Amino acid sequence: EVQLVESGGGLEQPGGSLRLSCAISGFIFSSHGMSWVRQAPGKGLEWISYISPSGSTIYYADSVKGRFTISRDNARNSVSLQMNSLRAEDTAVYYCARRVPYYNYMDVWGRGTTVTVSS
């Protein structure tokens, strides 16, 4: 069964850091690009970052550029999101999602992990 399981969320103070992880199983991880998408409470979805299958190509939304870093470990079947200089507006459920090879959509999503930034 294809599964994406996020972890690492929690409560952090403004200016602090958190590292999210997404564990993958049930498919050949190294063949797929991966994205992180977040959803603030009561708000819509926001795409925030993408990493290619090899890790050589990375993109960020302007809202997180310079503060968040995406990475992946194909040997451990995991993708991570290092979040620094956290702000209250980063409070959200964070989802990892799989990109279909050679297509431009995300077909499988994890259940999400909740990040709360508050003093």
Added chain:
Amino acid sequence: QSALTQPASVSGSPGLSITISCTGTSSDVGGYNYVSWYQQRPGTAPKLMIYDVSNRPSGVSNRFSGSKSGNTASLTISGLQAEDEADYYCNSFTSSNTWVFGGGTKLTVL
């Protein structure tokens, strides 16, 4: 990276049809046939309903269909059922090699 524009809410009676619009620009919706649609029920992860404007993944009801004209994409749900009540989001690939979502539309089945 402005969000795509969707109506905040739509409603329809069981058995009838509704259409949700998604308006972007020539740098996203209008520039590529890479529009996808997601259904999200409360407390759950988004579920892919349509990809590449009008294609349905395996397992998605043929009551769901997608189309595009210019900078506006549309999702149509025919034969509305109570289980269709959810939030719906459009998504497009962009000329910046990023993705952008619409603001979401809450579908109420009357």
